[in-house]
Structure formats: structure tokens, C-alpha cells
Amino acid sequence: MGSGSKIVYWTSEALCVVLFLWFWFALPKQLFTSPTSYVVEAGRGELLSASIAGDGQWRFPASDREVPEKYMRCLLAFEDKRFFSHPGIDVLAMGRAIRQNIKARTVVSGGSTITMQVIRLSRRQSRTVRQKLTEMILALRLELRHSKAEILKLYAANAPFGSNVVGLDAAAWRYYGRPAERLSWGEMATLAVLPNSPSLVRPGRNAGLLVRKRNRLLDKLVESGVVDKATADLSKLEPIPGAPKALPQHAPHLLNRFKREYASLSKEGVGTTRITTTVDYDLQLKLSDLLKRYQNRYRSNGINNIAALVLNVKQGSVAAYVGNIFKPEDKELESHVDMISAARSPGSTLKPLLYACMLSDGFILPKTLIPDIPTQISGYSPQNYDLGYDGAIPADQALSRSLNIPAVKMLQTYRYQRFYDKLKQFGLSTLNRPPDHYGLSLILGGSEVTLWDLSAAYLGMARTLNHFNDHKGRYNPHDYDAPVYLKKAGDKVFARDKRLKDEETSLSSVTDFGSIWNTFNAMEEVMRPGEEGLWEQFSSSQRLAWKTGTSFGFRDAWAIGLTPDHLVCIWVGNADGEGRPGLTGIDVAAPVLFDVFRQLPAGPWFKMPKQMMKTYTACKQSGYKAGEYCTDRMQMHGSPAGEKTGLCPYHKLVYLDRTGRHRVTDACEQPGMMLRRPWFILPPAMAYYYKSKHSEYTEPPALMPGCEEESSQQMMEMIYPKNNAMVYIPVELDGSPGKLVLDATHRYTSAEIHWHIDEEYVGTTQHRHQLALQPKPGRHTLTLVDNNGLRLVQVFTVLNKAL
Structure with a gap:
């Protein structure tokens, strides 16, 4: 081989390598980059809510579900009957198209396969011979990358269906108000012919032409044995869709939550704007209706909004999400606000x-x-x-x-x-x-x-x-x-x-x-x-x-x-x-x-974690761990940390005389003559209110005359104001200055309390120890003296401000 021949050979080899590399890397990793609608589905795939894409198109993201059988049959009969046998280019269809175009002296048929149409939809280039050749080559490459089923999904998700509707799923909902899986043969045939000329044939316009295209396709299905004639005849009687329908809005607030969280969810691997949620579809609808009924009732009282969240505890997931009643037509209700996130x-x-x-x-x-x-x-x-x-x-x-x-x-x-x-x-x-x-x-x-x-x-x-x-x-x-x-x-x-x-x-x-x-x-x-x-x-x-x-x-x-x-x-x-x-x-x-x-199924109650709990012997009256003076006890299960709690502080040993009618001390009775009794004794302020609700509560007997009395803190307690408190004097409805109500309690209701403010006597009370006064703003010393000479002294401050 001469040098010239070698150059030609190596040039040819290099050219082949370049062409192969171009062919292999000609397709971008992601064919379609147009913005898609946010779509939220319930747990079994039911559509809950959706929103229009950023470019104003109703374009659902591709679903992982298979293309419905009816649509696939209609599409192949109308567009590409040898789809499963050709490698992306149908030579027979291409030859037929060339003959028809030559005969008609204009373009009447493109001969494009579904694979080639996917390439054209992704490239959005003008229709020229050069672009046609490029589409054919890229169609071959697409067939090497994807299975036939995946190519059908790409087409179904991105084909135009007239107006601002893109993709089979969006078209099924916009034109028929149902998922594509539930459409009839007539409805599927209508959608199969729409992408062929979406700018000319739109639901609501050119109805006759759309009906004729649909009926011809139904006849083809009969000829190929896909449906029987009776089914086709009945399908031809079905009306074609009119104005586009509104999409369901069963969970609009959850949809908006997904939109807000999409950026962070993308970091977790969510690369699509279409999600299947854990929401129970039937429960969601029941809950929405239930909340609307309550809102209608409450609105008469000016209560406009209501929200509910139901969680599946064992799964830790959302079973129903109603962020508010949804009435966007009534702006005053502010029903767009998601109160679950507020x-x-x-x-x-x-x-x-x-x-x-x-x-x-x-x-x-x-x-x-x-x-x-x-x-x-x-x-x-x-x-x-x-x-x-x-x-x-x-x-x-x-x-x-x-x-x-x-x-x-x-x-x-x-x-x-x-x-x-x-x-x-x-x-x-x-x-x-x-x-x-x-x-x-x-x-x-x-x-x-x-x-x-x-x-x-x-x-x-x-x-x-x-x-x-x-x-x-x-x-x-x-x-x-x-x-x-x-x-x-x-x-x-x-x-x-x-x-x-x-x-x-x-x-x-x-x-x-x-x-x-x-x-x-x-x-x-x-x-x-x-x-x-x-x-x-x-x-x-x-x-x-x-x-x-x-x-x-x-x-x-x-x-x-x-x-x-x-x-x-x-x-x-x-x-x-x-x-x-x-x-x-x-x-x-x-x-x-x-x-x-x-609306939820009933189930058993929580199992008691008995082996994780500690059993305590507690005082029945106080709920504290029982001390030696607690006579009425009970068993209680609680946290092991309860071991750190103290013994009952309210059960004390009381010393009585031989008759049991008086308390005594060693100053007035010999220890050997005393009776010892455990007694449930609350502080005076607590006892004052407690005994009004508990008739069984009894104070210990009074001290025997001549015995040393207990401290004033044990006998008297100030309820209001507390020591070092700062208080306001209220103003009455007529504008006149009000009074400060002083409130105290004594262990013995029959005792008298003599009240003094700043060493000036202001009154005496018995049984119910309350006194209404008008002290001037500033710091005051309050002195209480009972009829046995016991004193309780504390201070409070009246602020120079009216309520």
C-alpha cells in the first residue's frame, strides 16, 4: 500500500471514528427540558391537585406508568403501525410518503415514525430536508438508548394536544376530566389524532374535521381487529370534548407545600415535579367535605377558616392534608393560606x-x-x-x-x-x-x-x-x-x-x-x-x-x-x-x-411498657412517694426517673392530748401522755380552697390553751398580693378609682385577723379574710395579727398606673 493510499485509509478511519462519536453523543442526556406542571397524586395514583407549568402550558411530567393499552393501539394504527418492528425509521412508510408527495406536488405525508416525532418534538426545529435527515439519524440513536415502551412514554408525555395542553395525561384531564387509563375507545381515538395537527384541530373548533379523523381511525381499528364494529359504531356516537375542564383541586395546599419544598427535595433525589404522596384519596375527599360543612356552620359567627391534618402513626406519614377550606372565588375567606404551615x-x-x-x-x-x-x-x-x-x-x-x-x-x-x-x-x-x-x-x-x-x-x-x-x-x-x-x-x-x-x-x-x-x-x-x-x-x-x-x-x-x-x-x-x-x-x-x-378505623389502645416502668408506693392523697406517715397508700406505675422525687411533704405527725381533741406540745403535756396521729396538712392557702372541693379534708385540732403556738407562716398565708408583689389599682366602669382586694387565709376559720397597712389599723376579718382598700401608689408594709397575737408581715408596691 502506497503512502497516498495509507493517508486515504487513515483519513477514512478517522472520519468513521468522528462520525461514530458524533452519532453516539448526538443526543443530549435529557431530551426534554421544558418546565412541567407540579402534579400531586394520592397513594394509589389518583390526581389530587396540579398547577400549570412555568411557561403557561399544561404539561405533566412523564409518568413511570405504562402508556395505556387503548392509546397505544390507537396511536400505532394512526401514526406508526410497524413501530415495534422498525429500528426508528420505517423505510416502507418513507417510500410511500415520497410517492404521495411527488404525486401531489406538495407535502401531504411526512413518513415520520413515532421515534422520529419524539426527536422532532425535543428539537423544535423547522421542517426541512436537512432536519428530516438529522431526525432519522437521531431516531436510530434513540432506539439504541431506549426501549420501545420508553419511547412511547416520551411521545405520550410531550405530544401537543391543542391549545396549551401538552402530553396525554394533561389532555385526558383537560378534555375529559378523567385519567387516561379510564378513557373509552372513542376518547382515546380523539386524543390519538390531535397531535397530528394540533394547530388546526382543536376541541371546540373544526368539530366536523375532528370527528371525521376520529371515525377513520376507529374504522382502521376495526380493520386490524383491535375492536369490533359494534364498539366502533358506539364510539363514533360519543361527543368530542368542548371547552377544557378545570383540573381537580383536592389538595391545593399540599401542592403549594410541595412547590415550596421542591428545591430542598431535589437534593434528596426528587428530580420530577410529579409526586405520588402517602395521602389516602377517599379520606382526603371526605375530610374536605366535612370541613366545608363545619366552615359553613361557623361562618355565621365570623369564623372563616379551618384546617386538618391526619397522620398515619405507624408509617409516620400524611394520610390527609387539608390546609384550609378552598374557595378561591371568595377572596375575603383567604382560603389560599395554608394554616397547617402558619x-x-x-x-x-x-x-x-x-x-x-x-x-x-x-x-x-x-x-x-x-x-x-x-x-x-x-x-x-x-x-x-x-x-x-x-x-x-x-x-x-x-x-x-x-x-x-x-x-x-x-x-x-x-x-x-x-x-x-x-x-x-x-x-x-x-x-x-x-x-x-x-x-x-x-x-x-x-x-x-x-x-x-x-x-x-x-x-x-x-x-x-x-x-x-x-x-x-x-x-x-x-x-x-x-x-x-x-x-x-x-x-x-x-x-x-x-x-x-x-x-x-x-x-x-x-x-x-x-x-x-x-x-x-x-x-x-x-x-x-x-x-x-x-x-x-x-x-x-x-x-x-x-x-x-x-x-x-x-x-x-x-x-x-x-x-x-x-x-x-x-x-x-x-x-x-x-x-x-x-x-x-x-x-x-x-x-x-x-x-x-x-371516618377512621378503630383499633386497640397503646400497650403498657410495663418492663420499662417502675412501680411506686404512693400516698393516695398527695400523689407523692409514701413516707412513714402516709396511711392510705396506692401502687403507681411511672417513669424510672420518678425515683428522684421526694417523699410526701403533706403528711405529718400530729401530737394530741389524751382526749384527741387538742394538739399539744411538750410545753403543756408529758410526752408519754400524748397521742401520735399522722395527718394530711396542706399549707393554709392551698387548704383554704382545697377543703371547699373536698369535704373529707379536715384540719388538725386546735392547740390546747397554754401550749406554744406554731409560727405565723404555718397558721396564716397571704393569697393576694404575695410578698414583694407589684400591683395595679383598677378603674371602675364609671371612671372612678377602684379598690385593691387583699386576700388571706388562716388555718382556723374562726380566727380573727387584724389588718394594718404601714402600722395603721385598717380592719378586722373573720371566716372569710378579704379586705378592699385604696392604698396610694408606692411601697407599703402589710401586717396581719390574729387573735392569738401571731403576726405575718410582708410588703407590696402599688404602681402609679390605672388598668
Whole structure:
């Protein structure tokens, strides 16, 4: 071979390599880059909501489902009958097209295969001979990269269907209001012919031409044996679509949530704007209808908005998501606002979390007595909803009755800084200010939470309790992960439960198993509204741990309830924050909660994590661990941390004379002659209110005359104002200055108390020790002296400001 021949040979080789490389890399990795609609589907693929793409087109992302059989048959009969046998170019169809075009002296047929049409749709180039040749080459390359089924999916997802509709899925919904899988032969035939000339043939225009094209295709299907003649004749009678239909909007707020979170979800592998969620389609629709009925009822009171979230506890996933009633035509309702994501005051819904934390950290046992008396802490004076006082109440009853003063007393003991840190661990993302900003009001709704975060906190507790047996007493750190609503996005499947090895589990959690068990049982005792109050009389009733909440000013009404299987959270109010009379958790949110639970299957209650709990011998009257003077005892299961709690401080040994009618001391009676009796004795202020609710409570007998008296602190107590308190003098409705009501209590109701302010006598009281005065602004010294000469001295300051 000569040198010239070698050059020609190597040049030819190089040219072949270049052509091969061009051919191999000619197709971009992603053929179609146009923006797609956001599409949200329910768990079985039902369409919940969708939004138009960024370029104004209804273009659904490609689905991983197969192209419907009917559409494939219609498409192949109309466009490419040898699709499954050719390599991307149909030589026979191309030859036929050339003959027809020559005969007609114009282009009447392109001879393009479906593969070539996919290339043309992706390139969007003008139709020239050169572009046609390029499409043919790229079609061959496409056939090497993708299977026939994948090429059909690409075509079905990107073919134009007239107007601003792109893709089979969007066309089925826009023209027929149903998914493509449920279309008839006539409807599928109509959609199969549309991409052939979408600018000429549009539903609503040129109806006759569209009908003729459809009918000719149906005749072809009969000829090829795909359908029988009767089916084709019936299909020809079907009307063609008119104006495009609106797409379903069954979960518009979840759709918007997906849009907001798409950027972060993309980092987790979500590369498509079409997702299959964990939502139960039937439950979602039932819930939407239920909330609309309640909203219609509440709107007469100016209450416009309502939201509900249902979670599957065992899966940690969203079963229903209704962020608001959806009435976009009524702008005043602000129904576009997703109240599941909105930060609102939680009212009393954080109280169970505090109760669980105090149990888990060893501050209380489940039934420890908590003070419930008039309270003022640094100018902060919480009030119970009923404006009454119990004196002292077991912690679990304080929770079930949602009493504010015991909750504040508990938080004062636990410290709001510690509780703030716990709430962060529970996942509350809206605590964006330091703990001192919230103070003790944190437990009464002084912060803001979202319905999503609140539900996630209780979900974590329920999942933890469900899993107490899974890891040999250890904790799964993922139990407090946020709920998931993605089931599938494209080819990626999202799993909520993670299989953990023992070494990946934790020895501790936000709260322990026993504390959660006690908390849910206390929440179960909350009195249900209306007829639900008799729930225990029905064996089929669902056991339910639940809590309501009402924010200050009647702006937000909450109800949250859970079982081992489901968690439901309800919010009712106005998106603009307007308060309304009667907007309380128990009146407007709780009825919705129980109606939602009626839509859910009932199941068993939580299993008791007995092996993870400790049994305590507790004093029945005080709920503390029983000391030596507790005579009435009970067995109680609680957190192992309860071992750190103290012995009962209210049971004391009392010394009586031989008759048992007087208390004595060694100053007036010989020790050998004394009777020793254990006695349940509360501090004076607690006893004052406690005995009004507990007729069985008895004070110890009075001291025998001549015996040394107890200290004034043991006998008298100031209820209001407390020592070093700062108070305001109220102004009456007519504008005149009001009076400050001083309130005290004495262990013996028959005792007299003589009142002095700044060493000036101002009055005497007996039985009920209250005195109304008008002290001047400034610091004052208050002195109380009883008829036995015992003195109680403390100070208070009247501020120079009217209420």
C-alpha cells in the first residue's frame, strides 16, 4: 500500500471514528427540558391537585406508568403501525410518503415514525430536508438508548394536544376530566389524532374535521381487529370534548407545600415535579367535605377558616392534608393560606408535653399534687378558664382539666428555659426568640407553633411508645423525624421507617416510654364535648388521647387527638388573626376532631411498657412517694426517673392530748401522755380552697390553751398580693378609682385577723379574710395579727398606673 493510499485509509478511519462519536453523543442526556406542571397524586395514583407549568402550558411530567393499552393501539394504527418492528425509521412508510408527495406536488405525508416525532418534538426545529435527515439519524440513536415502551412514554408525555395542553395525561384531564387509563375507545381515538395537527384541530373548533379523523381511525381499528364494529359504531356516537375542564383541586395546599419544598427535595433525589404522596384519596375527599360543612356552620359567627391534618402513626406519614377550606372565588375567606404551615398561638396544647417532660426528668409522679391557688409571679397572674381554684390538684387531673395555674406552677418548678430546650427537641421550629422572651407564658400559648410541628411532636411520642419493644428498651432517634408526605417521585421510593441496628439506637429520648404512657392516659380522661361525653358507655368507642387549646383573645381553636394508629390535629379560626366569641377548642375544634376519627378505623389502645416502668408506693392523697406517715397508700406505675422525687411533704405527725381533741406540745403535756396521729396538712392557702372541693379534708385540732403556738407562716398565708408583689389599682366602669382586694387565709376559720397597712389599723376579718382598700401608689408594709397575737408581715408596691 502506497503512502497516498495509507493517508486515504487513515483519513477514512478517522472520519468513521468522528462520525461514530458524533452519532453516539448526538443526543443530549435529557431530551426534554421544558418546565412541567407540579402534579400531586394520592397513594394509589389518583390526581389530587396540579398547577400549570412555568411557561403557561399544561404539561405533566412523564409518568413511570405504562402508556395505556387503548392509546397505544390507537396511536400505532394512526401514526406508526410497524413501530415495534422498525429500528426508528420505517423505510416502507418513507417510500410511500415520497410517492404521495411527488404525486401531489406538495407535502401531504411526512413518513415520520413515532421515534422520529419524539426527536422532532425535543428539537423544535423547522421542517426541512436537512432536519428530516438529522431526525432519522437521531431516531436510530434513540432506539439504541431506549426501549420501545420508553419511547412511547416520551411521545405520550410531550405530544401537543391543542391549545396549551401538552402530553396525554394533561389532555385526558383537560378534555375529559378523567385519567387516561379510564378513557373509552372513542376518547382515546380523539386524543390519538390531535397531535397530528394540533394547530388546526382543536376541541371546540373544526368539530366536523375532528370527528371525521376520529371515525377513520376507529374504522382502521376495526380493520386490524383491535375492536369490533359494534364498539366502533358506539364510539363514533360519543361527543368530542368542548371547552377544557378545570383540573381537580383536592389538595391545593399540599401542592403549594410541595412547590415550596421542591428545591430542598431535589437534593434528596426528587428530580420530577410529579409526586405520588402517602395521602389516602377517599379520606382526603371526605375530610374536605366535612370541613366545608363545619366552615359553613361557623361562618355565621365570623369564623372563616379551618384546617386538618391526619397522620398515619405507624408509617409516620400524611394520610390527609387539608390546609384550609378552598374557595378561591371568595377572596375575603383567604382560603389560599395554608394554616397547617402558619405559625399561631398554641393555647394549652403544649401542656401534655410539659407533663411528660416533668415525669421523664423526675420532677413529679403522675398524680403529684400541684398548687391551684391565686398566683402572681413577677406581675404575671394566670387564671383558670373557669376562674375558680381547687387549692391542690393531682397533676394528671390538672392536665385533663387543662387548668392554667397548675400548669404555670409546674413550669415554674421545671423552669421555662429547660422546657424551651425540650420544645426544640420536639421539633418546634417557630421558637425563634430567646427563652426569656416567652417566660412562664410559654405554657399558656405565649409562643407560636405550626400545626405541622405540633402534630410532629405528638407523632414522635406516639411512635416512640409504639416501638418500646423493638430495640430492647432503647430508642429510635428517627421517631421524632418530621412526617413524610412523599411516597414516590419518579423512580425514587421514599420509606419513612428506617431499619436500625442496635448500635444506631439511643439510650434516651426527649421523653421516656413510661412518661409517654402516663401522659396519653391522662389525656384520655379529658371530658369529651356533647354526646361524646358518654363515650365510655359504648364498647365500640375508640379510646383516644386528646387535648384542646384556645389562644388569648379567642383567635385560635385547637384540638389534637391520637391513637396507636392515627393522629388528627384540627385548627379553627381566621387566617387574618381576628378573634371571635365562642372560638374555643372545646366548642369548635373538638367536634371536628371526633367527626374525623369517626371516618377512621378503630383499633386497640397503646400497650403498657410495663418492663420499662417502675412501680411506686404512693400516698393516695398527695400523689407523692409514701413516707412513714402516709396511711392510705396506692401502687403507681411511672417513669424510672420518678425515683428522684421526694417523699410526701403533706403528711405529718400530729401530737394530741389524751382526749384527741387538742394538739399539744411538750410545753403543756408529758410526752408519754400524748397521742401520735399522722395527718394530711396542706399549707393554709392551698387548704383554704382545697377543703371547699373536698369535704373529707379536715384540719388538725386546735392547740390546747397554754401550749406554744406554731409560727405565723404555718397558721396564716397571704393569697393576694404575695410578698414583694407589684400591683395595679383598677378603674371602675364609671371612671372612678377602684379598690385593691387583699386576700388571706388562716388555718382556723374562726380566727380573727387584724389588718394594718404601714402600722395603721385598717380592719378586722373573720371566716372569710378579704379586705378592699385604696392604698396610694408606692411601697407599703402589710401586717396581719390574729387573735392569738401571731403576726405575718410582708410588703407590696402599688404602681402609679390605672388598668
